[in-house]
Amino acid sequence: MSERNTFVRSLHDVGLAVWSGGALMGAIGLNGSAATAKDPRERVALAAEGWKRWAPVQVAALVAHAVGGAGLILGNKGRLAAQPGSRTNTIVKLALSGVAAGTTLYSGILGRQMSQHAGEATVGTTESGGTGSPALAAAQRQQRVLQWVTPALTIVLIVLAAQQGEQQRPVAGWMQEHFHRHQ
DSSP states (O other), X not given: OOSOOHHHHHHXXXXXXXHHHHHHHIIIIIHHHHTTOSSTTTHXXXXXXXXXXXXXXXXXXXXXXXXXXXXXXXXXXXXXXXXXXXXXXXXXXXXXXXXXXXXXXXXXXXXXXXXXXXTSOOXXXXXXXXXXXXXXXXXXXXXXXXXXXXXXXXXXXXXXXXHHHHHTSOHHHHHHHHXXXXX
């Protein structure tokens, strides 16, 4: 690749890193910590407050990733047209990005539904334990699964982005560099 796309690549990669890391930390750290509140009626409220504070950063990360991804596609349109492997990777990444954005959005909707029931006693942030309302229990049941789907999808996107980076390396240049280092 003769031209550099450092700015858009950085938007793409940093946006994805923040999105993935935030989703994973939220599931493990935020939801897990809120579930340990001594008062069972505070658990959902504490998690909801943390997610509310994180939401603007999450939106910014998604936008940065999308803008960076679009910039990379535009900057590499010739390569994508000529290299079927890169084109396939890009199509898969676009589809998975759409799915991950959808799971992120739906998780936010569920979180908002759960926050409307803050003050109801629960076993955990995503575990009702049968003590809350049926509406809260239904949202928690979905969120318990969904909180792991977004991190999983975004980790796959990170791997696919790494693969695309490898696809951009000129083979002759890599071989020359590799053999010069080992002589």
